[in-house]
Amino acid sequence: MDRASACGAEGCAFESRRGRNILKPRRLSIPSFKWYEIYAMISLATPIQELKNVGPRNISKLKKLGIQTVRELLWHFPARYEDYRDISTIDSVEPGQKVNIVGNIIKMAIRQIFPRRMIIVSAIVEDDTGRITAVWFNQPYIANTLKEGVRVSLAGKVTLTKKGLQLSSPTYEKINTQYFEPQLKHTGGLIPVYPETEGITSKYLRFLIKPIIDKINIPDMLPGTVSDKLGFPDVSWAIKNIHYPSTLSDAEKARERLAFDDLLLFQFKALLERRKINQYKSIPVPLEAELIKEYISKLPFELTGDQKIAIYEILKDLEKSYPMNRLLEGDVGSGKTVVAAICALETVHRGYQAVFMAPTEVLANQHFRTIRNLTYPFGTSVALLTSNSSRINDDIYKKPALKKLISEGKADIVIGTHAVIQKDVKFNKLALVIIDEQHRFGINQRKALVRRTESVPHLLSMTATPIPRSLALTIYGDLDISIIKEKPKNRRKIITRIISPEEREEAYNFISSQVKNGRQVFVVCPRIELAKKEEGGEPKKQTKMDSIWAEVKAVQEEHKKLSGEIFPGLRVAMLHGKLKPKEKQEIMADFKNEKIDILVATSVIEVGVDIPNASIMMIESAERFGLAQLHQFRGRVGRAEHQSYCLLFTSSGMSNTRLKALIKHDDGFRLAEQDMATRGPGEFFGIKQSGMADLAMASLANVELIKKARATARALLKDDPSIKKLPLLKERLDQIQKLVHFE
Ligand code: ADP
Ligand code: MG
Numbered sequence: 001m002d003r004a005s006a007c008g009a010e011g012c013a014f015e016s017r018r019g020r021n022i023l024k025p026r027r028l029s030i031p032s033f034k035w036y037e038i039y040a041m042i043s044l045a046t047p048i049q050e051l052k053n054v055g056p057r058n059i060s061k062l063k064k065l066g067i068q069t070v071r072e073l074l075w076h077f078p079a080r081y082e083d084y085r086d087i088s089t090i091d092s093v094e095p096g097q098k099v100n101i102v103g104n105i106i107k108m109a110i111r112q113i114f115p116r117r118m119i120i121v122s123a124i125v126e127d128d129t130g131r132i133t134a135v136w137f138n139q140p141y142i143a144n145t146l147k148e149g150v151r152v153s154l155a156g157k158v159t160l161t162k163k164g165l166q167l168s169s170p171t172y173e174k175i176n177t178q179y180f181e182p183q184l185k186h187t188g189g190l191i192p193v194y195p196e197t198e199g200i201t202s203k204y205l206r207f208l209i210k211p212i213i214d215k216i217n218i219p220d221m222l223p224g225t226v227s228d229k230l231g232f233p234d235v236s237w238a239i240k241n242i243h244y245p246s247t248l249s250d251a252e253k254a255r256e257r258l259a260f261d262d263l264l265l266f267q268f269k270a271l272l273e274r275r276k277i278n279q280y281k282s283i284p285v286p287l288e289a290e291l292i293k294e295y296i297s298k299l300p301f302e303l304t305g306d307q308k309i310a311i312y313e314i315l316k317d318l319e320k321s322y323p324m325n326r327l328l329e330g331d332v333g334s335g336k337t338v339v340a341a342i343c344a345l346e347t348v349h350r351g352y353q354a355v356f357m358a359p360t361e362v363l364a365n366q367h368f369r370t371i372r373n374l375t376y377p378f379g380t381s382v383a384l385l386t387s388n389s390s391r392i393n394d395d396i397y398k399k400p401a402l403k404k405l406i407s408e409g410k411a412d413i414v415i416g417t418h419a420v421i422q423k424d425v426k427f428n429k430l431a432l433v434i435i436d437e438q439h440r441f442g443i444n445q446r447k448a449l450v451r452r453t454e455s456v457p458h459l460l461s462m463t464a465t466p467i468p469r470s471l472a473l474t475i476y477g478d479l480d481i482s483i484i485k486e487k488p489k490n491r492r493k494i495i496t497r498i499i500s501p502e503e504r505e506e507a508y509n510f511i512s513s514q515v516k517n518g519r520q521v522f523v524v525c526p527r528i529e530l531a532k533k534e535e536g537g538e539p540k541k542q543t544k545m546d547s548i549w550a551e552v553k554a555v556q557e558e559h560k561k562l563s564g565e566i567f568p569g570l571r572v573a574m575l576h577g578k579l580k581p582k583e584k585q586e587i588m589a590d591f592k593n594e595k596i597d598i599l600v601a602t603s604v605i606e607v608g609v610d611i612p613n614a615s616i617m618m619i620e621s622a623e624r625f626g627l628a629q630l631h632q633f634r635g636r637v638g639r640a641e642h643q644s645y646c647l648l649f650t651s652s653g654m655s656n657t658r659l660k661a662l663i664k665h666d667d668g669f670r671l672a673e674q675d676m677a678t679r680g681p682g683e684f685f686g687i688k689q690s691g692m693a694d695l696a697m698a699s700l701a702n703v704e705l706i707k708k709a710r711a712t713a714r715a716l717l718k719d720d721p722s723i724k725k726l727p728l729l730k731e732r733l734d735q736i737q738k739l740v741h742f743e
Helices: 003-018 035-041 056-064 070-074 202-215 224-230 235-243 248-279 289-297 305-318 336-349 361-378 399-407 443-451 469-475 501-516 544-566 581-592 627-634 657-664 668-679 681-685 694-701 703-719 727-741
Strands: 080-084 098-113 118-126 131-137 151-161 164-174 189-193 325-330 353-357 382-385 390-392 413-416 430-435 458-463 480-484 495-499 520-524 572-575 598-601 614-619 645-649
Touching: 070 202, 080 098, 098 131, 118 151, 131 151, 189 202, 202 235, 224 703, 235 248, 248 703, 248 727, 289 305, 289 336, 305 325, 305 336, 305 458, 305 480, 325 336, 336 353, 336 361, 336 430, 336 458, 361 382, 361 413, 361 581, 382 399, 390 399, 495 501, 495 657, 501 520, 501 614, 501 645, 544 572, 544 598, 572 581, 614 627, 627 645, 627 657, 627 668, 645 657, 657 668
Parallel strands: 131 164, 325 458, 325 480, 353 413, 353 430, 382 413, 430 458, 495 645, 520 598, 520 614, 572 598, 614 645
Antiparallel strands: 080 189, 098 118, 098 151, 118 131, 151 164, 382 390
16 A cells, blocks of 8 residues: 555545544645655664654653554554454445455445434445445545545445445555555455554554554564564564464464563563662571470460461571561451551660651551561560650650660660651661551652661561562562461451341440440541532542542431431540541540440541450442452451451442452452452552563463563573673663652
8 A cells, every 4th residue: 555545545634633624635745755765764762753753742642542652653552353364255244243345445425314414425346246335434534545446345234224225434444456465454354453542442452553563573572582482483583473463372472472571571670670689688587496496375365376476487597697678468357457567676775776657646556566566575676656656665765865865876766757757867776677558658668768777677578468479579579478377266257247228227226235235346438528629610620638638528427317316325446637636546446445345437447456355347339449448458457356246338239249259258459359350450569660561460360470570580690690791671771760769
C-alpha cells in the first residue's frame, strides 16, 4: 500500500471530525521522500511527534496512554484480537456472523436522510460468488476513499435488513492490487484491539503501529544465547507477533517472551539492590539460645512452630555483619508481634537499641503496652514516641528530653509512629528496626531509616497481607521472607454470616446476648457517600478532609442509632479520625479494660488492633468494602479462645462474589489467590506504583516464568557483575530506576 492511499483511507478518518467541509477530499501533502525511507529512519527512541499522522491533539492523548516514544508505542500491547483469519465468500455469509470478505466495489452511493440529518454511504461489493451491500452512517468521507472499481477488504457484522444482507459499518481497507499479497492491518487475520482512551481508537493505533513494525529494527536486550537456551523468540519477532500474530499461540509465545523481559529487569533490580545492601556494615547481634528459651518460657502461651521458625530465621540474620532485610508475613492474628518482640529483646540484651514503628497512633500505643508487659521481667526500658506521647516506661517526658535520652541510649526499645524516623531523632547504637504493617509505609520511609546511622540497622518488616511467596520474590526480590501460616492453637474458626435486612433484629439480639456473656463488639461502617456533583455544576473534587468527614459522620450516625435505639442498655462508644489522639487513647484503653461493650469505628481499626475479648465484628454495608479489607476487619476478632463471629450486614441481603469468598475461606492466603484472580495482583497488593509493567503484572501468577527470570538474572550477573556486556539491559534498568524514583 502506498502512502497516499494509506492516508486516504485512514488519515482522513481521523482528521475529518474537525468540522471542515468534510465532503471535500483533504489535500495530502506528498513528502519529499518515500515512505520506506522514513520508516527506516525511525528508532525506538524517536518521539511520536516525529511520526507522520500524529498531530498535536493526538500527542497529548497518546501521552495519557503512556506513549511518548516509538518504543512506548510498540510496547502498547493489544488487550485482545479480533479474529478475521478466514476470508468468507459472499454467498456463504449469514446474519449475525462476523466476517471478512474481499471484493471489488461496483457501486458507491451517498445520500442524506433529512429529518435526522443522517448521511449514509453505501457500497455494493462483489466477489466471484455474489454481492453484498456495506453501509456506513455519518462518515461521508468514506465516499472519498472507496470508489467504484477499488478492491477492498471489509470486516464486520452481517445484518439482515428489508433490502437483504448487509455489512453495517464494517472496518475497511483498500487493497493495492499492485502487491501480490495484500498486507492488511485492519481487516485480515488476527486484528489487534488495544487498550484505548478517549480519541485514540484501536484503528488509529493500528494505523500507527503496523507500518513501523514492518520496517523497524529492534535491538534485543536479551543475548541470543539466552533466548535460545530458554526457547524464546527474539524481540523483533515478539513485537511483530504480539501485534500481528498469525495464530493465537504465536501471540502467546510473543507475550511470554515480552513478559519475561520485564520480570528479568525486576529480578535484576532486586539482585542489585541486595548486592548493595550486602556491602553495608551492620552490628552483628550474636544469638544466645539459652536466653531465648527463657524468654519463650515466660510467655503466657506456647508459640506455634511457624513462630519459632520465624524467630530463628530472624535471629540468624541478626548475627551477620551486613544488614538483614527480611519480611515477616503472617495472616491477621497469627502472632507476629511476639516474634518481633523476642528479637528486640535479644538485641537489647546485647546492649543495642531497637525501634518498633507502627502505622497509627492507636497501634503504637498498643504495641507499647504489649511490649512493656512482655519485657517487664527483664528490666528493659521501653520508650513511646508519637506526635502525642513521649515516655519511657511509666515516666512522661517532654519530647526534647526524651529524644536526648534516646540518643544517649537510655531507651532500649523505642516504639512510635513515623515520628521515630524524623531527622531529629538520633540513636546511640541502633541495631534493629522493626516496621509493622509495612505495606502502609512507602519505600522512601524505609530508606530514610536505613540512611540514618553509620552502620545500617537490621530491618524487619511485617505484613498481614498474605503475598504468595513467588509473588513476594518478584515484588520484594531484595527481601528474605519468613511466613507464619499456622494459627495459635487456641483459635476457633470465625463464623462469618451475611445478615439481610430482615435478619437484623435477630442479629441485634444475638449481639446483646454475647455482651451479656461478657464479650465485646466492634462495629465498622463505611463512609457516607458525599454528593458527587453540586447542583447543576461541576463534579465536586473530594479532598482528604472531605473523606475524613464522611467517615466521621457515618460513625456518629451509627453510634447514635446503636446507643439510642438498639442497645440503650449497653455501653457504646465511637472512634474516628476527628478525635484528639488523647481521646482515642482513652477510648482504646477503656475498650481494652472492658469498660466499653460496643465500639463503633471507622476503618482505622483495620490494622493491628488486638482486643482478645472482642468476639463480634459487625460490618455495616459490607458490600462496599474490598475483600482484603474485610478480611483485615474480621481479623480483629477470634484472637483468643472465644468463638467469634463476623456479621456482614448488607442493605439488600444479596451477597456478591467477595462476600461469598469471605464466607468460604478464613485463610488469608486462599483469599488472596481468589482476589488476585478477579482483580489482578496489582490491585490486590497495591503495587500498581512499583514501576512494574502491566504485562509483568499479569504474569505474576506464572511461577515458572518468574523462576526462569530469577535464575537468568542470577546467572547473567554472576558472569558479568557490572553488566558491561549487556548495555541495552543496563539502559532499561536505568530507565526503570528513574521511573521508580519519581513516584
Ligand atoms: P498479628 O500477627 O495480627 O500482629 P498479634 O501479634 O497482634 O497478631 O497477635 C494476636 C493475638 O494472639 C495477641 O493477643 C497475642 O498475644 C496472641 N498470640 C500470639 N501468639 C500466640 C500463640 N502462639 N498462642 C496463643 N496466642 C498467641
Ligand atoms: Mg499486628
